[in-house]
Amino acid sequence: MNDTATHSQGEALSERQQAVLDAVLALMVEQGDQLTMTAVARRASCSKETLYKWFGDRDGLLTATVQWQASKVRADNYDRQALDAATLRKSLRDFAENWLSVITSQTSIALNRAAIGHAASGKSNLGGIVLANGRFAIGERLKPVLEAGRAAGLLDFDDAETAFRTFFGLVGRDVQIRLLLGDALASGKAEIQRDAARATDQFLALHGRQGAVPKA
Template identity: 80%
Template sequence: MTTTPSLPETDEPTARQQAVLDAVLSLMVEEGDQLTMTAVARRASCSKETLYKWFGDRDGLLTATVRWQAARVRAGRYDRPTLDIATLRDSLKGFAATWLTVISSPTSIALNRLAIGHAASRKSNLGGIVLANGRFAIGERLRPVLEAGREAGLLAFEDSETAFRSFFGLVGRDVQIRLLLGDTLTLSRDEIERDAARATDQFLTLYGGRVPPRGSEETTRS
């Protein structure tokens, strides 16, 4: 029976907890499916009792680890009432760049490979944990940005989930599947920035609103 994790989803891990979660990620890269609470405690120099107190059990620890990894993917800050196209583009581009950086990291590759294996064998709930706290959580994180863009007339779409999936596809292309299948593809910081900018511009071309620029004739007549 799975116990409830002691670290709520809305809480920021402490520095000590972050070190534990980073230890989990490094062990996944090194040992894959052999991850145990004992190994994590040893690597993080803490007791198993502390791990159980903080995270509840192994699934709780894995959930917190996935959240910690996914938390690196964020949209930029913006002021909703005064959102303009330049700020929207910067926010989407920042989101795209951080997501590409995360999915191309050895830790994410190891985590996702492990999750896929567990989902196929039903060995654990890791696949569901990664899906809920990775892909779905990231989608919810970007939803307010997309909806703010629609409210400002900068984006035009009926369903934010469909719009997000389009953006997700433009950003990721075939990068993640190639990495998961063992491609030695490497992305430099400059390449990630260029890819993020290109995907953002493609998305804005597909979903850009039809609001006349401020100060234009159509604006002044209304």
């Protein structure tokens, strides 16, 4: 179920385009939302004409950047017809680890801070771009896993979106808001793995069919 990163016109990103988007993220960490096409072209060693050709306008570049960052959060490959308790638990835990690694990175913190500022000021549609290509797109990647778990008799829930929001809340807790407000949380690999495993166990305690998903 791995997603291929695409830019706003739906084409697969080349390595050169990925490098441009990494340059955008690096600039956002350094400069916040004071991002210009000129600065991106300079950092990425390409022309502004190339940026406009690849991504359209500034919003198109920002959309592609958010999609590129969000594409790092994905569900594992699995056989829907042979999904068992161990595979389901691993898929959920790996997704949680993946997501926590992304949202605790300096690039995501900078991107989300900029999106919040833009949403409050009405300067651009960056807030909507982050919602559509971040949170909402990520939900559409995990909900098929949840639905497959229900179809296999491993999970019990009425609505996939509600179940996803429960999982999302258990994984994220207050981590993202604290980081956005400048709290220096420990978010190394060991802490992320621990938190992801705990969130998965909590979710399965709530939605796992009795006896179908044994405790880890």
